[in-house]
Amino acid sequence: xxxxxxxxxxxxxxxxxxxxxxxxxxxxxxxxxxxxxxxxxxxxxxxxxxxxxxxxxxxxxxxxxxxxxxxxxxxxxxxxxxxxxxxxxxxxxxxxxxxxxxxxxxxxxxxxxxxxxxxxxxxxxxxxxxxxxxxxxxxxxxxxxxxxxxxxxxxxxxxxxxxxxxxxxxxxxxxxxxxxxxxxxxxxxxxxxxxxxxxxxxxxxxxxxxxxxxxxxxxxxxxxxxxxxxxxxxxxxxxxxxxxxxxxxxxxxxx
Amino acid sequence: xxxxxxxxxxxxxxxxxxxxxxxxxxxxxxxxxxxxxxxxxxxxxxxxxxxxxxxxxxxxxxxxxxxxxxxxxxxxxxxxxxxxxxxxxxxxxxxxxxxxxxxxxxxxxxxxxxxxxxxxxxxxxxxxxxxxxxxxxxxxxxxxxxxxxxxxxxxxxxxxxxxxxxxxxxxxxxxxxxxxxxxxxxxxxxxxxxxxxxxxxxxxxxxxxxxxxxxxxxxxxxxxxxxxxxxxxxxxxxxxxxxxxxxxxxxxxxxxxxxxxxxxxxxxxxxxxxxxxxxxxxxxxxxxxxxxxxxxxxxxxxxxxxxxxxxxxxxxxxxxxxxx
Numbered sequence: 218x219x220x221x222x223x224x225x226x227x228x229x230x231x232x233x234x235x236x237x238x239x240x241x242x243x244x245x246x247x248x249x250x251x252x253x254x255x256x257x258x259x260x261x262x263x264x265x266x267x268x269x270x271x272x273x274x275x276x277x278x279x280x281x282x283x284x285x286x287x288x289x290x291x292x293x294x295x296x297x298x299x300x301x302x303x304x305x306x307x308x309x310x311x312x313x314x315x316x317x318x319x320x321x322x323x324x325x326x327x328x329x330x331x332x333x334x335x336x337x338x339x340x341x342x343x344x345x346x347x348x349x350x351x352x353x354x355x356x357x358x359x360x361x362x363x364x365x366x367x368x369x370x371x372x373x374x375x376x377x378x379x380x381x382x383x384x385x386x387x388x389x390x391x392x393x394x395x396x397x398x399x400x401x402x403x404x405x406x407x408x409x410x411x412x413x414x415x416x417x418x419x420x421x422x423x424x425x426x427x428x429x430x431x432x433x434x435x436x437x438x439x440x441x442x443x444x445x446x447x448x449x450x451x452x453x454x455x456x457x458x459x460x461x462x463x464x465x466x467x468x469x470x471x472x
Numbered sequence: 473x474x475x476x477x478x479x480x481x482x483x484x485x486x487x488x489x490x491x492x493x494x495x496x497x498x499x500x501x502x503x504x505x506x507x508x509x510x511x512x513x514x515x516x517x518x519x520x521x522x523x524x525x526x527x528x529x530x531x532x533x534x535x536x537x538x539x540x541x542x543x544x545x546x547x548x549x550x551x552x553x554x555x556x557x558x559x560x561x562x563x564x565x566x567x568x569x570x571x572x573x574x575x576x577x578x579x580x581x582x583x584x585x586x587x588x589x590x591x592x593x594x595x596x597x598x599x600x601x602x603x604x605x606x607x608x609x610x611x612x613x614x615x616x617x618x619x620x621x622x623x624x625x626x627x628x629x630x631x632x633x634x635x636x637x638x639x640x641x642x643x644x645x646x647x648x649x650x651x652x653x654x655x656x657x658x659x660x661x662x663x664x665x666x667x668x669x670x671x672x673x674x675x676x677x678x679x680x681x682x683x684x685x686x687x688x689x690x691x692x693x694x695x696x697x698x699x700x701x702x703x704x705x706x707x708x709x710x711x712x713x714x715x716x717x718x719x720x721x722x723x724x725x726x727x728x729x730x731x732x733x734x735x736x737x738x739x740x741x742x743x744x745x746x747x748x749x750x751x752x753x754x755x756x757x758x759x760x761x762x763x764x765x766x767x768x769x770x771x772x773x774x775x776x777x778x779x780x781x782x783x784x785x786x787x788x789x790x791x792x793x794x795x796x
Binding site: 346380396400 | 543544576578588589608611613618664665703704721738760769774775788795
């Protein structure tokens with residue numbers, strides 16, 4: 218089974234302070250820690266597990282700056298065999314990213330192409346199904362279980378409220394992978410050092426054959442903090458005092 | 473006159489709420505462009521659903537085909553792209569749901585329209601579609617302009633727009649022929665699988681103490697479970713806790729888990745991402761404990777404690793025991 222996984226390097230914003238750039242078009246990222254997109258991590262691990270079961274190779278691709286190499290190294294340490302870094306276009310949106318990835322993926326026949334459901338930074342969730350359409354392949358989004366049988370993939374899709382949908386797809390196919398599909402494996406320093414020796418292909422933008430002079434489908438106008446609305450009443454004092462207030466609230470509201 | 477298409481989302485004989493929210497949003501958007509909004513219903517034996525929709529839409533377009541009985545993105549896409557080619561709606565609205573996320577991106581590539589997903593607001597400005605989205609874990613919003621185009625597609629976040637109430641009048645129902653020919657074997661719907669009813673049913677609890685990935689690992693859970701029990705409540709959690717196997721899926725509060733409306737919801741180490749908040753915001757009283765003062769949960773909670781839970785919970789555990 219030859220599997221391709223498209224991954225993205227994203228800034229971790231969960232517990233970080235967020236500041237908006239002067240031009241209002243993005244947040245400041247210099248102080249943020251960058252890492253492999255959580256969903257993509259599950260996708261890479263799933264590819265590695267499928268490779269263990271069915272044999273074959275795993276190729277990871279990313280569109281990103283030089284710094285993206287550290288994310289590719291991590292993927293190689295997680296079990297990928299080959300990594301491809303495509304130069305980042307100066308301006309991008311989901312449609313353009315999909316087009317570039319589609320061109321890169323056309324070069325080699327893959328049995329399965331995986332992406333994460335969405336990226337932690339923009340939450341767009343467009344890449345996987347867009348890619349599939351551009352490559353003329355069937356797809357399934359939000360997959361939490363993959364089984365391969367001959368030239369078919371039997372997958373389970375996660376719907377709302379705990380319900381799942383079982384779907385059969387003819388390979389080759391594109392799947393977007395949901396978190397929790399597998400158990401992440403601890404990646405040792407030794408594996409990372411080994412990974413640094415593995416093959417990474419660098420692809421300049423011109424080689425992708427994608428026209429960059431077209432207007433983007435989506436342009437960012439402004440990034441801003443959500444309107445405050447009604448904020449929580451913050452309990453003040455020492456931990457003991459705060460707990461006293463909390464238990465008072467609970468006692469009162471319990472009725 | 474132009475049209476705004478609203479794709480009806482239904483499953484197992486019921487129209488899902490997002491449909492009525494989109495009909496509301498679609499109506500507003502249509503009037504901005506002197507257009508009308510049309511509910512587009514794809515399915516099999518859906519006459520009753522069409523009639524229900526006609527009380528909330530001035531026009532319901534129905535394509536009834538045995539192959540459309542269960543959602544399948546390939547088949548739905550074939551029908552929709554044919555309808556869109558024929559009717560040329562200036563905008564097609566789809567829910568940002570498991571269905572919509574599977575369908576909208578590939579559909580928009582096929583029909584060549586720009587797509588913006590997970591919108592919390594939408595408007596037309598100078599003939600172009602402008603959308604507001606929530607990004608970076610809900611900490612920041614972004615306004616996005618789509619390029620000039622004959623048509624647009626957008627997916628709408630559930631629970632943001634108010635649902636359109638039934639109006640006094642009944643809209644017209646138009647049956648369109650199905651363009652589907654042979655069966656499609658590239659992608660086949662097999663079955664729905666319900667969540668097994670195991671363990672505690674957190675949806676029935678009056679008090680819920682819920683943990684998120686901010687608790688750092690499974691080790692604090694026994695202590696927090698004790699707090700829950702002392703307060704007379706149950707333990708629940710957000711999705712990342714289940715992804716990491718710290719707690720079983722039946723404890724999960726969220727879009728892909730359970731929706732709860734207890735008297736009291738205490739959220740510990742939960743950031744307040746939309747997928748979680750949407751499933752607990754109906755709680756009577758929400759108390760959040762999080763060391764990040766800018767965690768979105770504080771915009772939803774009634775009371776907050778900005779501190780590391782390790783500073784607070786051990787004390788709460790002792791106090792709660794004495795409350796019993």
